[in-house]
Amino acid sequence: MSDMSLPAPVHRLATPFSNRRRQTLWAIGLSLSFLALIVVLGQRLDPAGLDTNLQARNQAPTWQHPFGTDWLGRDMLTRTLRGLTISLAVGVIASALSACIGLLIGLASATLGGWVDTVITWVIDMFLSLPHLVALILIAFVFGGGLTGVIASVALTHWTGLARLIRAEVLQLKTANYVQLSERLGRSRIWIARHHLLPHLIPQFVVGLLLLFPHAILHEAGITFIGIGLSPHQPAVGIILSESMRHLSTGYWWLAALPGLSLLVMVKSFDALGENLRALLDPKTSQE
Amino acid sequence: MLAVRNLSISFRMYSAGLRQHEITPITGLDLEVRAGELVGIVGASGSGKSLLAHAILGILPANARTAGEIYFKETLLTPDRQKRLRGKEIALIPQSVGFLDPLMRVGQQVRRAAYLSGANGSAEAAQRQVFRRYGLRDEDAERYPFQVSGGMARRVLVSTAAVGQAALIIADEPTPGLHPAVVAETLGHLRQLADEGRAVLLITHDIGAALTVADRIAVFYAGTTVEVAPAADFQAGGQALRHPYTQALWRALPQNQFVPIAGSQPPPDQLPAGCLFAPRCPHVSAACRAARPELRLIRGGWVRCIHVEG
């Protein structure tokens, strides 16, 4: 080892520590405020924009109509925001229902075991092997379409992922040394469920719920687009998009592009919300 | 071959909400391993043994920051160079088969290690040769990691490091909770690798095991090197050792007096200002509490204590 001509010491990270948690919280805050903005604007915007105004038909985006107007002269920004609000509401209800179904079925599967577990696993596998859209359409049809149809079909098709996650987590916890030890320390099953299992399951549930929103909203838009979802009188995003199809070829690009883009941004915000919350709640990544 | 100079490693942690604080589990760590030498690193869990291995391999987590220098073959080890050398010139023998790919046959994993490290000739020939060397049969190569157990797993893990041309081999707790016969065999393999001219770093909490094969023993305490002594000094008994912690460690062995000292190693965020061992040391003085002692060369070994005389 020669002590001459040694280079300068290493500093693996030359930059100061980045505060990853601050970035994560910013991402969460930004997503939340964007979603709040949609809801508030959707309620507050002058409903006159929804009225037919034949003088202002088919206008490209201007300052007065940032999203342009449609073939009846309706303001597309107002319609889009209204549509997104409806989609948001449907999405929240459907995914909350779906997450609760997932939680209950996952818990039942893991704790009851035996034939209950076999049947539930079989049903989950069946749902997962069926194309999502087919199941959605069938269930929406059975429920007679409309708002109930949409909510029921989305709620009944999206629980499988979370149910599997909860089931796996509970099964793993049940065999954990500290859970078995708790029983030998004389703790009751209810005490163990409350103190050992719940702290692990709640974060899974919350994140699972948030990550369900984007799917629920997109699928709601999807089946409405096909025509078995919400009724055409409601300016749901799916309706707006399906109507715009007829006018796309005539060069009215803004009818589809801007509402579509808004839907995408909203879905991505939910996704960002879920992913960032997951990173924060997981002890493995929470120190980054 | 390997020289670590005044290495420190810090982690940024979140205390509450957005407030961050820094902890420094490794401070002023020095170590040298020469070619053909087997150096044992012993210390309590949390003394920084495994962190040192991760720092040499360049696999510390993202919230870690290092200062100080690590030299490999007399050239500074930069993150780029670590990435290039890892698995080729610097190889790791992990704790268990849990670190292998569970879906790949063990023979294939050894061949892959051979290929990556640029072994002479074909990877398959190299794998067969190393398997024969460690008494594994050709058909053992077809097993999956979950199908090998106990002694065979040790041989496979040693094979992954021995198959290539690695000049530095780091074994991180290679014999946890194994039967004495298997421990002896694995340690014997490490000794052979050193005798071939490689540098071997054996990280363990088991002094007894390290003593049977090591040339020198480095003792870590609370993230610093307190003593580096020839293995013979341990065999000679407590009085040849230099640092009070090393002596306490020696006395605590069940084959010696089995008498512990009180207290515990300080956590990285509550390190004393002076000597890190001062709170538990029988010889502590005001000077010990005032400043961290430097490493000094005493009777052919390094020691970080101001009271030792040559």
Added chain:
Amino acid sequence: MLKAEGLSFRYTPNSGWVFQNITFELRPGEIVGLSGPSGCGKTTLGKVLAGYISPTKGRLSLDDRPLPRRGYCPVQLIFQHPELAINTRWRMSQVLEESFSPPLDLLRALGIENGWLKRWPHELSGGELQRFAVARALAPGTRYLIADEITTMLDAITQAQIWQVILEQARRRNLGVLVISHEAPLLERVCGRVIELKQ
């Protein structure tokens, strides 16, 4: 007296025996070693003795009665890997209180510092966690301890600290201790007699 008579265990009727026909007695105040090659079923036997799993064949009795199914089990098992035996989402004080509130002198003797009680498990080292696992197993209801390689992963000083506490408690409270270990010097030092298990 903890008595094992012809204990055998296998996971399913088709799988091989993990261990077979094990018979021994552990009297109060007695410290007995158990050693044998890796894979001879020592860990599984420990779980059977502490009532985690039932033996496939044979009889396990505590003072001529089966182990209680409910309530605090008088036979407590301490695991080799404390990080798996402690809930990662609990603070250390909660881990202790799940069993009992250990007296201060017991915590001192084990080298558990006050500051550690507020910490999360991932902030402590294996040696520090194992001291908690030992404290937790020493609640007043304990009469027998099964120590499964509890200091195998620890340094000599921590090992000696933990064993001094266990030996002292065993003497004072007349506890029976089964020491599962590979380490001949340790068994020689702490045990009155050693049982050898065959493959």
